[in-house]
Amino acid sequence: QKEVEQDPGPLSVPEGAIVSLNCTYSNSAFQYFMWYRQYSRKGPELLMYTYSSGNKEDGRFTAQVDKSSKYISLFIRDSQPSDSATYLCAMRLGGGYNKLIFGAGTRLAVHP
Amino acid sequence: GAVVSQHPSWVICKSGTSVKIECRSLDFQATTMFWYRQFPKQSLMLMATSNEGSKATYEQGVEKDKFLINHASLTLSTLTVTSAHPEDSSFYICSARDPGTSDDTDTQYFGPGTRLTVL
Numbered sequence: 001q002k003e004v005e006q007d008p009g010p011l012s013v014p015e016g017a018i019v020s021l022n023c024t025y026s027n028s029a030f031q032y033f034m035w036y037r038q039y040s041r042k043g044p045e046l047l048m049y050t051y052s053s054g055n056k057e058d059g060r061f062t063a064q065v066d067k068s069s070k071y072i073s074l075f076i077r078d079s080q081p082s083d084s085a086t087y088l089c090a091m092r093l094g095g096g097y098n099k100l101i102f103g104a105g106t107r108l109a110v111h112p
Numbered sequence: 113g114a115v116v117s118q119h120p121s122w123v124i125c126k127s128g129t130s131v132k133i134e135c136r137s138l139d140f141q142a143t144t145m146f147w148y149r150q151f152p153k154q155s156l157m158l159m160a161t162s163n164e165g166s167k168a169t170y171e172q173g174v175e176k177d178k179f180l181i182n183h184a185s186l187t188l189s190t191l192t193v194t195s196a197h198p199e200d201s202s203f204y205i206c207s208a209r210d211p212g213t214s215d216d217t218d219t220q221y222f223g224p225g226t227r228l229t230v231l
Binding site for chain 2: 036043046051096099102107
């Protein structure tokens, strides 16, 4: 079993839809959770960074963490064609341990 | 967010030659940098962790003599692929760790990647 599970998709939605992306993990010691967006042939770009259960909002993006269920989500409201990319969840332990564990990445396509 | 650059963005070389890739943190000091490899439609695979002024720590299965890493300053790490072969063709991405002021702000920022093609 992988430490972090993420459905690779692809996920295709119409413009304006609400997108829900999810990851589950097995190691309850993970404390910090990130979502990265990666466009084709580019490096990952940090979108959201959270370290506690609950919601964090930034513009059209909301990150949700449920540590009791070992489940994290990223919601994209009013999705745009420019949101078409691969979304990678990542997480790490605390205490200065900085190696990231990545999910497989979900490919998202938003069509006009 | 913080900016990390990589150079070159792409390189084509002949089999048997060595290729050096640079990773720079432009607006922060990175005591730790990471090197990843990514195959098409796959996630990032960590190759090694590079700490400034010390030897890199390689992940299991990564040949340290083939992938030489040097982290000579707080803003520069280099990856040299020695005696490259076609199977080394891949997308190589570095990241730089910005430790921030506490564990809660410790974040990695990624470079744009380098596409290596070995003929």
